[in-house]
Amino acid sequence: MSDAYIALADGRVLEARARAPGRTRGELVFTTAYTGYEESLTDPSYAEQILTFSYPLIGNYGVRTERFESESVQPRAAIARELTDDVAEWLAGEGVPAVDHVDTREIVTTVREEGAMACGIAAGPDATPDDAVAEMEACEPMSAHTDIGAQVSVSEPTVHEGGGAADVAMLDCGAKGSIISSLTERGADVHVLPYDATPEDVAAVEPDVLFVSNGPGDPENFAAAKAVVDEFAGELPMAGICLGQQVITSALGGSTEKMMFGHRGVNQPVKDLRTDKVVMTTQNHGYTVDDTGPLEVTQVNVNDDTVEGLDSEELDVITRQYHPEANPGPHDSLGFFDEVLELAEATPHVAAD
Ligand SMILES: NC(=O)CC[C@H](N)C(=O)O
Incomplete structure (x- = not known):
């Protein structure tokens, strides 16, 4: 029975x-x-x-x-x-x-x-x-969970100190702990802000870079995060992982779509179009970037050609659809976090007013 x-x-x-x-x-x-x-x-x-x-x-x-x-x-x-x-x-x-x-x-x-x-x-x-x-x-359906960010985000700003090498403002749309620690281990202080933080909340931490985290559900339901990206586009370097890539792209004028069954696993092959190298990646997503807006595709999935990495030199943006922090999975892509911090050091603080 x-x-x-x-x-x-x-x-x-x-x-x-x-x-x-x-x-x-x-x-x-x-x-x-x-x-x-x-x-x-x-x-x-x-x-x-x-x-x-x-x-x-x-x-x-x-x-x-x-x-x-x-x-x-x-x-x-x-x-x-x-x-x-x-x-x-x-x-x-x-x-x-x-x-x-x-x-x-x-x-x-x-x-x-x-x-x-x-x-x-x-x-x-x-x-x-x-x-x-x-x-x-x-x-x-997932898209009906319009306030899913509230389930998974911090409710108050929280600082994770890493030595003060850079100040990262992270919109916590459901951040994995190892994304935060990948940044603090490299010397950054990470100011984790609620998923619905305002542009003023972000400016108040005087960030060197804005980071939009991973998170659950339909990226189009993260309107506050999109508004923050829109506000700082071109003024503050930006980085994002998974939902972060989707939210940044959508806010900059691109779009996302739901996949049939998504990518979830630890052996998804991703090709970097600049180096022609393929790395194995950890993934967990059910949506993907459709129209990339002003961003350039730098990496693609070898199995189905979906967008895995985006970049804009003009806007100082760098994003990944997969999980460079691994946990679980291969560590092939940890260098992403060094690239994010290089972006951060390149630009002066945004002043809080
Ligand atoms: N890991 C993530 O950030 C997932 C992003 C989004 N919820 C998706 O399923 O595509």
Whole structure:
């Protein structure tokens, strides 16, 4: 007898085993990462999503808070072929439903063929298939979560000191901790500001560079961040990762679009068009830049040609769609943070008025 059910938007209900009880709903996505489950499960960009691990065994090296990317578990639920007790107990303790003993190959194939979709989960002794279907039917598309930034951002400005080599104003749209530490380790002070900070809030920290973080959901729902980018375009160097690339591009006159199932994993090949070199990258995104506006494409995804890096010498902008900070994943692209700080040192402070 099953004690967990996964309802998919295409009408199927899959049976599974409850590892952490509860009922929930979210956009069903998958990651092919074979390591880094603690980092993925605490990555704020997974808010409002149900994360399926295609790698069959999740949890085999325990759970350590040192590897967390934020303070809480971010996806609404986790699905794997086999979850260890360590991970199941962690998720249960956090109140996040988790299920295993399900054919994750079927889930991945479905999402690849039909796209990221609404999903409902009911797990625990009293769970029924109808409970999972009711959750799935109540699931809203990602773009309907218009204030998703509020779920994942700091509510007050917070400073992370790195030695004062540069002042980075970071719009926290759901920043991974290792993006902040990649900058402080290089000597920068990072002023983490709420996702809805105003241009005045940004000017008040006298930044050398504006950094728009990664984050969950539809980038078009981050209107305040777009307004900040618009205000400082051409005056302050800017950098962004993932949602940051999308928000900066959109604010500068480009556009974004939703992908069918996105890129989530740690072996996405990215080619730099200037050097012709390919690096392996960590990724977690479901939207992509469509029209690049005034920005020049510097890097592309080798698998599907989507935009991976953008640049503007005139506007002092540099962005990446993938995650140069890794965690989990390869460290091939850490040099991005050196480039960001080079931009920062090139320009004087913006005065607060
Ligand atoms: N990791 C991210 O910043 C993700 C950005 C955006 N939410 C997307 O899915 O494309």
